[in-house]
Amino acid sequence: MKAAKGTVFKYGDNVDTDVIIPARYLNSSDPAELATHCMEDIDKDFIRRVSKGDIIVATRNFGCGSSREHAPIAIKAAGVSCVIAETFARIFYRNAINIGLPIVECPEAAREIEAGDTVEVNFDTGVITDVTKGTTYQGQAFPEFMQRIIDAEGLVNYINGR
Amino acid sequence: MGMTMTQKILAAHAGLDKVEAGQLIEANLDLVLGNDITSPVAIKEMEKMKVDGVFDRDKIALVPDHFVPNKDIKSAEHCKCVREFAYRNKITNYFEVGEMGIEHALLPEKGLTVAGDVIIGADSHTCTYGALGAFSTGVGSTDMAAGMATGKAWFKVPSAIKFNLIGKPSEWVSGKDVILHIIGMIGVDGALYKSMEFVGEGVANLTMDDRFTIANMAIEAGGKNGIFPVDELAVAYMKEHSDRPYTVYEADEDAVYDAEYTIDLSALRPTIAFPHLPENTKTIDEIREDIRIDQVVIGSCTNGRIDDMRIAAKVLKGRHVAKGLRCIVIPATQAVYLQAMEEGLLKTFIEAGAVVSTPTCGPCLGGYMGILAQGERCVSTTNRNFVGRMGHVESEIYLASPAVAAASAVAGKISCPCRLD
Numbered sequence: 001m002k003a004a005k006g007t008v009f010k011y012g013d014n015v016d017t018d019v020i021i022p023a024r025y026l027n028s029s030d031p032a033e034l035a036t037h038c039m040e041d042i043d044k045d046f047i048r049r050v051s052k053g054d055i056i057v058a059t060r061n062f063g064c065g066s067s068r069e070h071a072p073i074a075i076k077a078a079g080v081s082c083v084i085a086e087t088f089a090r091i092f093y094r095n096a097i098n099i100g101l102p103i104v105e106c107p108e109a110a111r112e113i114e115a116g117d118t119v120e121v122n123f124d125t126g127v128i129t130d131v132t133k134g135t136t137y138q139g140q141a142f143p144e145f146m147q148r149i150i151d152a153e154g155l156v157n158y159i160n161g162r
Numbered sequence: 163m164g165m166t167m168t169q170k171i172l173a174a175h176a177g178l179d180k181v182e183a184g185q186l187i188e189a190n191l192d193l194v195l196g197n198d199i200t201s202p203v204a205i206k207e208m209e210k211m212k213v214d215g216v217f218d219r220d221k222i223a224l225v226p227d228h229f230v231p232n233k234d235i236k237s238a239e240h241c242k243c244v245r246e247f248a249y250r251n252k253i254t255n256y257f258e259v260g261e262m263g264i265e266h267a268l269l270p271e272k273g274l275t276v277a278g279d280v281i282i283g284a285d286s287h288t289c290t291y292g293a294l295g296a297f298s299t300g301v302g303s304t305d306m307a308a309g310m311a312t313g314k315a316w317f318k319v320p321s322a323i324k325f326n327l328i329g330k331p332s333e334w335v336s337g338k339d340v341i342l343h344i345i346g347m348i349g350v351d352g353a354l355y356k357s358m359e360f361v362g363e364g365v366a367n368l369t370m371d372d373r374f375t376i377a378n379m380a381i382e383a384g385g386k387n388g389i390f391p392v393d394e395l396a397v398a399y400m401k402e403h404s405d406r407p408y409t410v411y412e413a414d415e416d417a418v419y420d421a422e423y424t425i426d427l428s429a430l431r432p433t434i435a436f437p438h439l440p441e442n443t444k445t446i447d448e449i450r451e452d453i454r455i456d457q458v459v460i461g462s463c464t465n466g467r468i469d470d471m472r473i474a475a476k477v478l479k480g481r482h483v484a485k486g487l488r489c490i491v492i493p494a495t496q497a498v499y500l501q502a503m504e505e506g507l508l509k510t511f512i513e514a515g516a517v518v519s520t521p522t523c524g525p526c527l528g529g530y531m532g533i534l535a536q537g538e539r540c541v542s543t544t545n546r547n548f549v550g551r552m553g554h555v556e557s558e559i560y561l562a563s564p565a566v567a568a569a570s571a572v573a574g575k576i577s578c579p580c581r582l583d
Binding site (some may be wrong): 014016018019022023024026027028029041060061064065066067068069070072073088089090091094095096099110143145146154155156159160 | 175186199200202203206207208211212228229233234236237240283284285286300301302303304305307308309312316318328350351381384386439453527528529546548549551552555
């Protein structure tokens with residue numbers, strides 16, 4: 001079973017790629033370096049507090065703005081195991097799948113889960129469990145084609161495997 | 163059930179007679195674009211793919227424009243990576259400093275984008291080419307890598323929102339006001355995953371530069387693409403700039419739309435998006451308080467074309483930038499720069515106390531050439547006013563047209579030409 005479990009960092013609507021990874025750091029494309037500035041302009045303490053496996057939960061339109069793949073790269077390299085949101089901006093959505101950062105759309109979970117909750121996500125079933133609250137939610141399943149890219153852990157492996 | 167304009171282009175490029183919203187397709191690409199920020203990541207990903215090289219050296223455009231002329235050593239390394247890749251793969255359309263411009267102003271001008279194309283670019287404002295009746299959309303670096311390697315990309319066929327434009331914009335109202343008005347109306351995720359199709363008799367009253375500005379900011383409403391029908395003006399533009407064949411697609415009469423809006427262009431007023439989202443719009447008439455500003459930027463892929471330079475110069479002619487305010491004018495391409503020089507616009511800018519820069523995306527994304535300090539405010543003709551976008555997290559960006567930006571530079575506060583003397 002593919003799964004993620006971690007502590008939740010909670011954000012609101014329209015978290016844009018400029019706050020996920022500010023452009024002033026885009027003179028680097030090194031994932032480890034980008035990770036050190038992840039979420040810097042919305043949550044200065046994020047990178048100090050985040051632990052491997054932690055989960056980001058946000059409400060509407062997560063990842064809006066620029067097409068920079070550096071945004072999901074920074075989140076993944078910071079150790080985040082999954083991003084749950086009501087909706088994702090479309091370029092961020094593609095990028096996350098293409099680089100193998102697990103994301104789940106689930107409006108109810110995105111609204112109800114709170115910062116600091118321990119949350120578990122089962123990627124096989126799409127079931128999200130808020131261990132702290134004892135609640136479960138059903139995340140939206142991916143279309144089969146996207147699931148194949150996800151299973152290959154990204155577009156490059158998917159293309160190489162074809 | 164008929165197809166929208168976007169759906170017809172996608173069907174043709176997927177070798178299908180018909181597609182419908184939600185369908186996953188693989189489409190052939192006419193152009194794959196990248197810049198100095200996104201291409202290095204794409205190049206690294208492409209090198210991991212089991213391919214010999216690029217699918218077609220004529221169908222890739224590499225435009226270092228964000229941090230060039232190189233702003234620091236790391237940027238120089240990125241540009242070097244792109245340059246060496248371009249030479250190694252004999253990429254036809256690599257544009258070096260001196261021949262480059264901001265990508266989305268440059269490519270149409272160079273004739274690389276025409277009606278009926280399917281274009282992906284590792285830059286979110288790739289949606290600009292919809293002004294010419296192309297399907298174009300922003301993607302990330304890995305999609306760019308796959309596009310360069312295979313000449314194909316996967317898409318979920320979008321549904322659409324129809325914007326029926328009627329009437330003629332009044333003086334000092336331009337494409338920027340149209341798109342800011344629309345984003346204010348539907349919100350920054352109002353067109354999420356969807357096409358924005360701009361139609362109606364009012365389209366004839368918009369210049370090509372107006373249409374580029376409108377299509378450019380479709381992404382700021384969450385749109386997958388923005389697209390215009392191909393009329394005489396668009397055909398004339400393509401004939402002037404390109405020798406590539408183009409294909410005109412029209413939406414079916416029974417095409418289905420998720421929503422339809424009618425926008426009376428004659429009723430629009432100069433519109434400004436307040437911090438920190440492009441949807442926070444107010445018309446100039448709704449701004450009663452004095453909003454003092456420190457900087458004005460006139461340029462970018464949204465508003466750095468010749469129309470924009472002309473409007474800004476018309477406002478600044480015989481006037482002077484307010485004391486203590488920095489006004490930065492950035493013609494989007496070398497051709498725009500040259501034309502602005504020949505028309506005497508640069509002289510007007512300099513006499514007015516503005517500074518004129520070589521083409522660069524620099525200040526728009528807080529890269530360089532106009533970073534804001536804590537507490538500073540900027541009126542900018544760019545496309546995003548997110549927290550920290552142009553500098554300090556406690557700085558503020560007000561998005562506006564070149565007319566409003568130039569008038570604000572003179573007044574030292576948010577203004578419009580109708581309010582100057």
